[in-house]
Amino acid sequence: MKFCTSLSLCILLAAAAVRTSAAEPAKVRLFILSGQSNMVGLQPQVSFTPALEKAFPGDEIIVVKDAAGGQPILRWYKKWQPPEGPPSAKCGDMTVVVGRLSDNLKGDKGWEAVRAAQVQVAEADPLAAWVDTDDLNGPKDGLHYDKAGYAELGKRFAEKTIGLLKKAR
Numbered sequence: 001m002k003f004c005t006s007l008s009l010c011i012l013l014a015a016a017a018v019r020t021s022a023a024e025p026a027k028v029r030l031f032i033l034s035g036q037s038n039m040v041g042l043q044p045q046v047s048f049t050p051a052l053e054k055a056f057p058g059d060e061i062i063v064v065k066d067a068a069g070g071q072p073i074l075r076w077y078k079k080w081q082p083p084e085g086p087p088s089a090k091c092g093d094m095t096v097v098v099g100r101l102s103d104n105l106k107g108d109k110g111w112e113a114v115r116a117a118q119v120q121v122a123e124a125d126p127l128a129a130w131v132d133t134d135d136l137n138g139p140k141d142g143l144h145y146d147k148a149g150y151a152e153l154g155k156r157f158a159e160k161t162i163g164l165l166k167k168a169r
Contacts, residue, residue, distance in 0.1 A: 028060045031161070035099065037069035038133075038145055038153070047151045051158035056165075095164040097157055098122045098130040104143045129164055131156040 031052065033039055042048070044063045052061050068076060100118045105111040122130035133156075136149035145153060 026058045026060065027056070028062065029056060029165075031061070031063045033063065033065040033067070033157075035067050036071065037067075037143075038099070038150075039065070039067035040069050041145060042067075042150050042154055044154060047154035048158045051155065052162065055158075055162045093168070094127065095161060095168065096122070096125070096128040097160045097164070098128070099133050099153060099157065100130050101133070102137050102143065103134040104137050127164060127168060129160040131160055 029052070031044075031048075033042065033044060033048070042065070044065055049061060049063050052063075066076070098118050098121070101111060101115050103115075119130055122128040131153070133145075133153065136145045136153055138144050138146040138149055140146070
């Protein structure tokens, strides 16, 4: 009887081990949040990171934020040069979520052109998406968000990111 119990326990543990090893291994997931002034104000730990940790339990979630207000991204690294040749087909596993410029400067032709280009680029790539920020304009100056707006922005980025990553599986 003792042998049967021990054998049953060994079989159960072996089955659990097989099931565990057959499960998808934990992944390291790197998220880069980059942008200008409204990205500076975003606190990923409020709504972005918790949503990702909930969606991908057991995975290591790494969030890196690099944002500078009022500066084009190209000015952040003075030695940046575009790569030579055509884009690599190997970059096909990177998802991108764009926070479309708000409608704060509605009617400005340059502003509207950038908004349209952001949507066009995101919709042309199956691993890209965009989030609407028109309703996040803050009461202070209309261009920058308030605390609730930043929390909502993080939530929207997380929702789109999770959707893209689950679709890409």
